[in-house]
Amino acid sequence: MTQKPLIFITNDDGYLSNGIKLLEDILRPMGKVVVVAPSKEMSGQSHSITVGKPLKLSCIKKEDNFEEYSLEGTPVDCVKMAFDKVLNRKPDFLFAGINHGSNVSINTIYSGTMAAVMEGCSEGVASVGFSLCDDDKHGDLSFCLPFVKQIAENVIKHSLPTDVCLNVNFPVGEIKGIKVGHQAKGYWSEDFTMSEQEDGKRIFWLGGEYHCLDKSEQADWNIIHNNYAAVVPMQVDFTAYKLIKEMKERFDS
Amino acid sequence: MTQKPLIFITNDDGYLSNGIKLLEDILRPMGKVVVVAPSKEMSGQSHSITVGKPLKLSCIKKEDNFEEYSLEGTPVDCVKMAFDKVLNRKPDFLFAGINHGSNVSINTIYSGTMAAVMEGCSEGVASVGFSLCDDDKHGDLSFCLPFVKQIAENVIKHSLPTDVCLNVNFPVGEIKGIKVGHQAKGYWSEDFTMSEQEDGKRIFWLGGEYHCLDKSEQADWNIIHNNYAAVVPMQVDFTAYKLIKEMKERFDS
Numbered sequence: 001m002t003q004k005p006l007i008f009i010t011n012d013d014g015y016l017s018n019g020i021k022l023l024e025d026i027l028r029p030m031g032k033v034v035v036v037a038p039s040k041e042m043s044g045q046s047h048s049i050t051v052g053k054p055l056k057l058s059c060i061k062k063e064d065n066f067e068e069y070s071l072e073g074t075p076v077d078c079v080k081m082a083f084d085k086v087l088n089r090k091p092d093f094l095f096a097g098i099n100h101g102s103n104v105s106i107n108t109i110y111s112g113t114m115a116a117v118m119e120g121c122s123e124g125v126a127s128v129g130f131s132l133c134d135d136d137k138h139g140d141l142s143f144c145l146p147f148v149k150q151i152a153e154n155v156i157k158h159s160l161p162t163d164v165c166l167n168v169n170f171p172v173g174e175i176k177g178i179k180v181g182h183q184a185k186g187y188w189s190e191d192f193t194m195s196e197q198e199d200g201k202r203i204f205w206l207g208g209e210y211h212c213l214d215k216s217e218q219a220d221w222n223i224i225h226n227n228y229a230a231v232v233p234m235q236v237d238f239t240a241y242k243l244i245k246e247m248k249e250r251f252d253s
Numbered sequence: 254m255t256q257k258p259l260i261f262i263t264n265d266d267g268y269l270s271n272g273i274k275l276l277e278d279i280l281r282p283m284g285k286v287v288v289v290a291p292s293k294e295m296s297g298q299s300h301s302i303t304v305g306k307p308l309k310l311s312c313i314k315k316e317d318n319f320e321e322y323s324l325e326g327t328p329v330d331c332v333k334m335a336f337d338k339v340l341n342r343k344p345d346f347l348f349a350g351i352n353h354g355s356n357v358s359i360n361t362i363y364s365g366t367m368a369a370v371m372e373g374c375s376e377g378v379a380s381v382g383f384s385l386c387d388d389d390k391h392g393d394l395s396f397c398l399p400f401v402k403q404i405a406e407n408v409i410k411h412s413l414p415t416d417v418c419l420n421v422n423f424p425v426g427e428i429k430g431i432k433v434g435h436q437a438k439g440y441w442s443e444d445f446t447m448s449e450q451e452d453g454k455r456i457f458w459l460g461g462e463y464h465c466l467d468k469s470e471q472a473d474w475n476i477i478h479n480n481y482a483a484v485v486p487m488q489v490d491f492t493a494y495k496l497i498k499e500m501k502e503r504f505d506s
Contacts, residue, residue: 046300046329047362049459055445056454076299076363077459084443085457106375108491109300110329115362118491122359122440154503163438164493166500177506182492185416187375190337192308201309204338206302206330218497231504233496238361238371239435240417243486244471247419250407251484253430 004065005031005156008091008120010078011099012042012112013137015060015070019098022141023130024066026149027095030156032065034091036082038112039070043101047115048074057081075112079119093156094120097130098148100137104169104220104230105184105212114167114234121165122236128155128166133224144170147178147229167232171224179228184219186212257318258284258409261344261373263331264352265295265365266390268313268323272351275394276383277319279402280348283409285318287344289335291365292323296354300368301327310334328365332372346409347373350383351401353390357422357473357483358437358465367420367487374418375489381408381419386477397423400431400482420485424477432481437472439465 007027011020015037027033039058050073061068069086071078075096083090099113108114113129120127130148132139151168160166167183189211192204212221223230260280264273268290280286292311303326314321322339324331328349336343352366361367366382373380383401385392404421413419420436442464445457465474476483 044302044304046298046302046368048299048301049297049363051297051459054448054456054458056456058454072454080443080459080461081445081457084445085447085455106489109368109371109375109489110302115299118362122362123442124440151504158503161496161499164496167491178504180497180501180504182494182497183490185490187377189376190333192334192337194338195307201311201325202338203307203309204334205307206304206333208333231500233493233500234491235493236359236362236491237436237438238420238487238489238491240486240488241435243414243417244433244435246414247484247486248433250411251404251431251433 005092007031007033008082008087008094009033009035010037010075010096010116012038012045012075013100014038014041017100019100019141022145023095023098026145027152028066034082034087035068036071036078036086038075038078039072042074042112044110045074045112046110047076050074050077055081075116076119079116083123090123090125094125094127095152098141099131100139101131101135102133102169103129103131103167104224105186106188108167108183117165118236126155126160128168131169133169134172143173143175147175163235164233167234169220169224169230171227175229176227178231179223180231181218181220181223183232184212184214184221186210186214186221258345260284260286261335261347262286262288263290263328263349263369265291265298265328266353267291267294270353271391272353272394275398276348276351279398280405281319287335287340288321289324289331289339291328291331292325295327295365297363298327298365299363300329303327303330308334328369329372332369336376343376343378347378347380348405351394352384353392354384354388355386355422356382356384356420357477358439359441361420361436370418371489379408379413381421384422386422387425396426396428400428416488417486420487422473422477422483424480428482429480431484432476433484434471434473434476436485437465437467437474439463439467439474
């Protein structure tokens with residue numbers, strides 16, 4: 001009998017969120033599952049790490065083939081803590097989510113969930129992030145669960161190519177199927193609201209509006225809007241290789 | 254006479270750091286300069302944004318063609334605040350740094366300075382980040398200043414291709430010239446130290462060691478170690494395009 005795979009789970013909504021509980025339920029029959037997730041919501045924390053102050057780790061549950069911890073830190077802190085101090089080795093797989101909120105297009109760069117996935121990928125672990133495109137923390141995840149199971153089984157059976165992770169997003173409501181595509185080109189315009197004045201300091205609350213600049217049917221934003229799940233293979237290398245030659249001509253000395 | 258370009262400056266070391274003061278000195282003769290930088294150090298904050306709490310903005314200095322503000326927020330908050338509320342329009346150029354610490358290889362993903370650059374790029378602004386590969390906040394920046402000036406002049410004269418920003422890193426000490434290259438493949442292994450126990454919670458301090466996995470002479474890590482400045486063109490699109498076909502065969506349904 002082959003050994004059960006070691007599966008690590010994290011998220012950015014915190015260890016008590018609905019999304020992570022449902023992900024745990026799906027993955028527990030597939031291997032030994034260890035969860036280290038933030039003690040509270042850490043959305044929008046991106047790839048930030050905690051430097052200059054310590055991290056507090058609490059054991060929530062310890063059973064045969066299932067352990068759950070909460071960490072007073074960011075999602076990337078959770079990955080690093082798990083790999084070094086909880087698992088004492090790199091896991092076979094990292095799954096993050098199910099995130100309450102969209103991580104299509106430029107959202108992936110702000111996301112703590114996808115940062116955890118990128119961190120796993122950078123350390124050589126087959127890593128997948130799942131997100132429901134619904135900011136409501138009680139959004140209905142029932143339609144996406146069969147697809148989470150299908151993708152997780154596929155990844156556990158066949159792993160992933162080196163240096164590639166998956167960003168999986170689900171539309172709200174019924175899902176027609178799965179389409180692989182690319183990160184849609186788009187951006188958030190800012191719209192701060194000023195709330196009060198204090199000690200000569202102006203006080204603002206961040207707001208904004210997303211603008212999709214990508215008309216391709218293969219862009220994840222558009223895949224979602226056609227009611228398919230969007231799967232985007234991602235890499236941790238941000239180099240714009242197509243521009244290296246032109247930039248060499250401009251700057252090499 | 255053509256109008257002076259509007260140049261925006263930020264960083265992640267805070268508005269009082271040596272690096273940003275020297276960058277201001279270099280750029281002020283080149284246009285109208287507006288600085289919005291964090292009120293305190295924000296290293297390792299990556300692309301995080303402040304949600305659920307307000308941002309406080311303070312005006313430090315306002316002169317002809319030069320304004321300086323500090324913001325109690327992250328580097329990406331600074332970019333968003335500047336574009337929406339301080340400049341009231343997108344600037345012509347964004348320069349970040351000079352960062353005290355390396356942003357080569359995987360470091361770019363943790364960096365608040367490079368996150369500000371990526372944010373500017375995502376919003377269509379020609380954006381460049383400068384970093385000295387020396388964690389000492391009082392590290393000697395004198396060798397890199399002529400190269401900062403040269404690259405800034407080049408970018409202000411010729412701008413940058415759409416959707417591309419530059420990550421510029423300088424070695425410590427004398428610099429032989431500039432080489433354009435790619436983000437070195439590498440990762441940080443974790444090495445937490447446990448300091449004390451409190452309320453049943455274990456307390457850890459993050460530490461780690463960088464491992465370069467890239468032997469290419471064109472990798473930024475190796476360019477720096479050959480005493481050249483490394484310029485890497487970067488994009489905000491993380492899609493691993495080479496893998497789309499293979500992933501479509503596996504997952505499309």
